Amino acid sequence: MSFLKRFARNRGxxxxxxxxxVVILFAIIAPQLYxxxxxxxxxRPFLAPFVMDRFPLGTDTLGRDIASGxxxxxxxxxxxxLVSTLVALLIGVPLGAIAGYAGGIVDDALMRFxxxxxxxxxxxxxxxxxxxxxxxxxxxxxxxxxxxWPPVARLVRGEVLSLKTREYVQAAITIGxxxxxxxxxxxLPNTIAPIIVMGSLxxxxxxxxESSLSFLGLGDPNLMSWGYMxxxxxxxxxDAWWISFFPxxxxxxxxxxxxxxxxxxxxxxNPRLARGRE
Amino acid sequence: xxxAQFLAGRLAKGIVVLFAIAVLNFFLIRxxxxxxxxxxxxxxxxxxxxxxxxxxxxxxxxxPLLTQLWVYLKGYLTFDLGFxxxxxxxxxxxxxxxxxxxxxxxxxxxxxSLGLGTLMGALAxxxxxxxxxxxxxxxxxxxxxxxxFWVALMSQIVFSLKLGLVPxxxxxxxxxxxxxxxxxxxxxxHLVLPALTLGLFFTALYARMMRASxxxxxGADFVKTARAKGxxxxxxxxxxxxxxxxxxxxxxxxxxxGQLVGGAVxxxxxxxxxxxxxxxxxxxxxxxxxxxxxxxxxxxxxxxxFNILTDIVYRLADPRIEAVS
Numbered sequence: 313m314s315f316l317k318r319f320a321r322n323r324g325x326x327x328x329x330x331x332x333x334v335v336i337l338f339a340i341i342a343p344q345l346y347x348x349x350x351x352x353x354x355x356r357p358f359l360a361p362f363v364m365d366r367f368p369l370g371t372d373t374l375g376r377d378i379a380s381g382x383x384x385x386x387x388x389x390x391x392x393x394l395v396s397t398l399v400a401l402l403i404g405v406p407l408g409a410i411a412g413y414a415g416g417i418v419d420d421a422l423m424r425f426x427x428x429x430x431x432x433x434x435x436x437x438x439x440x441x442x443x444x445x446x447x448x449x450x451x452x453x454x455x456x457x458x459x460x461w462p463p464v465a466r467l468v469r470g471e472v473l474s475l476k477t478r479e480y481v482q483a484a485i486t487i488g489x490x491x492x493x494x495x496x497x498x499x500l501p502n503t504i505a506p507i508i509v510m511g512s513l514x515x516x517x518x519x520x521x522e523s524s525l526s527f528l529g530l531g532d533p534n535l536m537s538w539g540y541m542x543x544x545x546x547x548x549x550x551d552a553w554w555i556s557f558f559p560x561x562x563x564x565x566x567x568x569x570x571x572x573x574x575x576x577x578x579x580x581x582n583p584r585l586a587r588g589r590e
Numbered sequence: 591x592x593x594a595q596f597l598a599g600r601l602a603k604g605i606v607v608l609f610a611i612a613v614l615n616f617f618l619i620r621x622x623x624x625x626x627x628x629x630x631x632x633x634x635x636x637x638x639x640x641x642x643x644x645x646x647x648x649x650x651x652x653x654p655l656l657t658q659l660w661v662y663l664k665g666y667l668t669f670d671l672g673f674x675x676x677x678x679x680x681x682x683x684x685x686x687x688x689x690x691x692x693x694x695x696x697x698x699x700x701x702x703s704l705g706l707g708t709l710m711g712a713l714a715x716x717x718x719x720x721x722x723x724x725x726x727x728x729x730x731x732x733x734x735x736x737x738x739f740w741v742a743l744m745s746q747i748v749f750s751l752k753l754g755l756v757p758x759x760x761x762x763x764x765x766x767x768x769x770x771x772x773x774x775x776x777x778x779x780h781l782v783l784p785a786l787t788l789g790l791f792f793t794a795l796y797a798r799m800m801r802a803s804x805x806x807x808x809g810a811d812f813v814k815t816a817r818a819k820g821x822x823x824x825x826x827x828x829x830x831x832x833x834x835x836x837x838x839x840x841x842x843x844x845x846x847x848g849q850l851v852g853g854a855v856x857x858x859x860x861x862x863x864x865x866x867x868x869x870x871x872x873x874x875x876x877x878x879x880x881x882x883x884x885x886x887x888x889x890x891x892x893x894x895x896f897n898i899l900t901d902i903v904y905r906l907a908d909p910r911i912e913a914v915s
Binding site for chain 2: 324428430431432433434435436437439440441443444445446516520523524527528529530539542543546549550553556557559560563564567568571572
């Protein structure tokens, strides 16, 4: 059965993919849909949702359009989720590959290092990093990447450990290929599938982490983000619930969609494993 | 390896971790924009000259970097986590004041999520493929994707502001002056929402893990034997399957406890719970870096301690672990 067919057989994955496509489209057309800055006051504050057609989701404490904030926030969330996952992969994959391939003392040292990062409470570390480096897009991406790479390193190490005893790798060693090339062209291509699955699931956690940071006021002050919007409505929770409600739903749906799609990807890439789960 | 040796090894490892975090903190202070003295004073640019001179002297900030590091680490060795010039109190005493509330919250959330999670996972596995399974796995999926701070806010609206079932914020009723059992009940009622929302994500995680673990064990030979000799299905899944399936879940739960401490920052902020998470948030708002780094160090210490504790419990619960290690 082809990859696409296997993916499509998983109903959850299809739902996830559909939501994801909608969110991505929403993010792409945000500047056309809402050309004005989402920070601008456009109507009276505390406008309830579904009252005025121009502002279907109402306005927040400063009269900013919530729908516009959601659209612009989608760009921020998706970008940060994707880029910080790439950062985590960039740290985790080489570390895991080196540890797994080199073995011995190098492996020991690198794994201790990984364990150290797994022991530190990751959210607290992310808070400290962003606070110290000042809340900017770069520092947020870096902080999320720094706290998310350990599972990647462990996964890649495990894969490499089992791959390096395979015959084709042994053959490459025998014909004298340089180690770097063996890792790059013989070993790593065969670890791609699990890395893709883990990466797709990590984007969701990265979005959750980013929204938590900006909820605490650690978002980039120039970027409208969903977490910030939830935090901004906190003080008027009782009389204006929608200010915090809609951005939270957006986060929830996006993360849920990513998780569903990631699991579908997992089932499609590891068909044997998937059947065993049912 | 006997228990004492094992403990000594784990303690040594924990101390190395804490030492590394102290070193990390030292470099983080230097990574902050501005003069380290101003960072330590926590008032970027606004601290008076006298204080800055004093700080430079105390931390040897005009000395070589290694000397500075040594002075800084010596502080940690004597349990001196710095001084908050904002609050005019030592960081350690600020943290110790707030620690019991955080321990209560994270402890409750841990127990709730582990209990509820394993129960849900076990039920889903026993009814695998049927509607109970679908309901539980869907719920787990939903919990897993819900932002913690948002669900905390929403539960605040629904359960306390609208329905009035439990108190809205805080640790206990202010001005009520309850004592003894009445006070404990009062605190417990304040604890319900924070502990449930903090534990929600982990409930989902443990439910999924427990389900997978149960299904795996259910295929083992000794389970087939138990079934073949005619034991009741309920008994088999309770005695044979669940008991073995829960072990890996507990291990992972122990490792995950650290994330619970981190999540407490969000929960305590929303519910105005007077723990170290709330302290961290306040320090964040005031840019009081000494307190921020102190809380970071302390929460790492809590994680290290918690991991050692679960290791011990685990070894006591399952003697086979000793034979392996």
